[in-house]
Amino acid sequence: MSKKTTIYDIAEKLNITAATVSRALNGNPKISEATRQLVNDTAKEMNYEQNKLALALKSGKSFNVGVIVPRIDSNFFASVIRGVEDELYPQGYHVIICQTHDQKSVEIENINSLLNAQVDGILMSISNSGPEETRNFDQLLKKNVPLIFFDRKEKIPGVSSVTIDDFKGGYQATQHLINQGCKRIAHLSNNRKIEIFEKRYLGYKQAIIDNGLEFDESLVIETMSKVDEGRKSTKILLDMPEPPDAIFSSSDFVALGAIQEIKSRGINIPEEFCVVGFANEPFTRFMELSITSVDQSPVEMGRIAAQVFLEEVGNSKKIKSERQVVLTPELMIRKSSLKSSVLAK
């Protein structure tokens, strides 16, 4: 790496003081036009102009905003980021992205990397694995760098969030399966220490109770959001003495794994077994056997998270506002759970 050109290098070359160089670069009216021109030309020649950073340090703004997500190769997170970009780009902000691979330790390092990169704010969806102790966002909050959660959040006083009504999403999905005549509905959840998964589970449970069906905790399995894991958990369910007749999964990837396992056993979907996923990943509609899923309006979620950031970055540090925006989910009914026998009724 080359050493960066500093105002001292420019001062030395021109045989003037660093203070004069600094004033000239910052357009201080005390400096003559001729000197300003000379300093600017020399700075350019010595490749200094990149040091917008110094300016950023001064104004306290870099116009970079950091977004931290568990993974980028999920259409859901990519769409949220798209929404964030759509909203921030016209305001002159750029978005830089980090992924945690759902590791808390990486999440902490990502926050530090983004702070070192002098971002003006961080929008994030927390990861779901790692040590049990609570995350420490104090560092970040002390610096008054706005932090906004989307989708997966922690409850921190003063920190805004944009989420969907996950309870309702879980309830709707389960009610739909009950309407299809399913009696014994399993739930492939994820780490329920994460609020969104707990709420989807609670929505599922409530729908079962409200419809007078028996709630059986043994039909609930925590499963990482991966196709193979979905397959494994479905094996366990199908090998039970009293297997379920439907699965509501809190992940589309897990739902896909479930479908692969169910089909491999010659069980007919949806006539004998219904499956519903969550997140409305594009592959759910590309499949020949398209998958019913819960849409979370990710682009909208990203746009709103960005709007909340713009509000917060515009506030003086004395104003502490906290917004909790909750979007309404939408069930997208497709082949994996739509029985023609029910349709005919």
Added chain:
Amino acid sequence: MSKKTTIYDIAEKLNITAATVSRALNGNPKISEATRQLVNDTAKEMNYEQNKLALALKSGKSFNVGVIVPRIDSNFFASVIRGVEDELYPQGYHVIICQTHDQKSVEIENINSLLNAQVDGILMSISNSGPEETRNFDQLLKKNVPLIFFDRKEKIPGVSSVTIDDFKGGYQATQHLINQGCKRIAHLSNNRKIEIFEKRYLGYKQAIIDNGLEFDESLVIETMSKVDEGRKSTKILLDMPEPPDAIFSSSDFVALGAIQEIKSRGINIPEEFCVVGFANEPFTRFMELSITSVDQSPVEMGRIAAQVFLEEVGNSKKIKSERQVVLTPELMIRKSSLKSSVLAK
């Protein structure tokens, strides 16, 4: 935004000079242990320790590496990034990601954002639309910030790249279609000003010529890498007086759109019409009608690009090495192009 704590604030609080604060923070032996301790404690109390940035400016290293990709929601690019992370993370580097949405203007702004964020290097795959003039990477190159291209590159002397043999990928895919008995093979290309698409096209063309088939330029359509665009281009092909009997697409998303259009006309895949994509996106194997595609070893590509970066960042600026690494593609044959009639032979 709050004002950042500076060494001047610490100096004022302790009633010592900024130079002393700076020396103490940097462990200068001229400073007594008592003063060093006092400065460190005060810095911590005033929340200064985040200014690793100042240290980064001094050492010329931030341990952040920027990756610029056309889009993050493509498994190919996400997998390259995974490879980059796998390689750099153990070396203490963090990866921050920007996407261009295939817009050259955004690409330039991304480069500036990453330079402002003081990255130690940029790994990028160029975007394929925008003004025609050549990109200007001079700024970047002058700063001696290592630039490494992967997959989509420009030819710039001294700049390394990691690509796959796209000519071979195009040739293999087309040869496979010819082996299946296809006689009139169309090609859905992308912007052929981008080297990878030109090479896939040339590989396709050469395979046709080598097998003594007629090469028909009207069967080649440039198509943006989107499902809907693939559908549109396929409509054009199928409406020709002499429609093709196979499509080799330089994109899996376009191949998917092609399949949707072909099926919607009641044409049987693969018996009447074969389709091959490119990039081996996961959905190509998830589909009931799985899609033949060309695998590009993206994780490997990312790992190697990261290794090249580590070499370059370790070099003194006087050593200019340029590496052009070319990986071999692998054709993954699946249902969309495998005729049982041919299998039986």
